[in-house]
Amino acid sequence: MRVIGGIWRWRHNPLRRTTDLVEAWVALCALLLILLAAPVVGSLTAAVAQDALQRSVLAQHAARHQVTATVVRKVDGPLLEADPEIASGRDLRSRVIADWTAPDGTARHGAVLAGLESPHRGDHFAIWTDTHGRLVARPLDSVTATTHAVLAGFGAALLSAGVVEAGRRLIMWRMVRRRYARWDQAWDRAGPDWGRTGTGS
Secondary structure, eight states, X not given: OHHHHHHHHHHSOTTOOHHHHHHHHHHHXXXXXXXXXXXXXXXXXXXXXXXXXXXXXXXXXXHOEEEEEEXXXXXXXXXXXXXXXXXXXXXXXXXXXXXXXXXXXOEEEEEEEESOSSOOTTOEEEEEEOTTSOBOOOOOOHHHHHHHHHHHHHHHHHHHHHHHHHHHHHHHHHHHHHHHHHHHHHHHHHOTTTTSTTTTO
């Protein structure tokens, strides 16, 4: 509102310079772009990101399979950190040697991380594999994908607003420099004795 008030104040002011009015209009345009264009950019970015991420979710769920593994023995060592993709973040994981059957029917054997605090021989736990039984990361879920898309939209909106504000500041900086250059030229034309009585007579 201060921008609009500034434009209105300069409309019929006899002290108004052209640059004053231009500055007010630049500020108003920047404000409108931040309020209108930045949210649109954010929404479009979020929509594109959501579409791409949801397609990725579908592709990952089609290519990755959850299978049940059986503990053969525990690998000595300390408990490892919690799985970052588990919501609680409190589940410690142990390294074990396990057997599992791949989705294509082949038997697999190897070291894996189990979400078991005290694994014993014969314990069962879930792991994610590809079609051939190779270990893969947990597939992205739809809620996480939506969260990433929303964050991308917010980031794009903030970046757009920052670009507009940077453009406004650049324009203002150039206008101020031009104004100072004109003042210097005016002072040079006035000469060193502009205030003396009888100057110019």
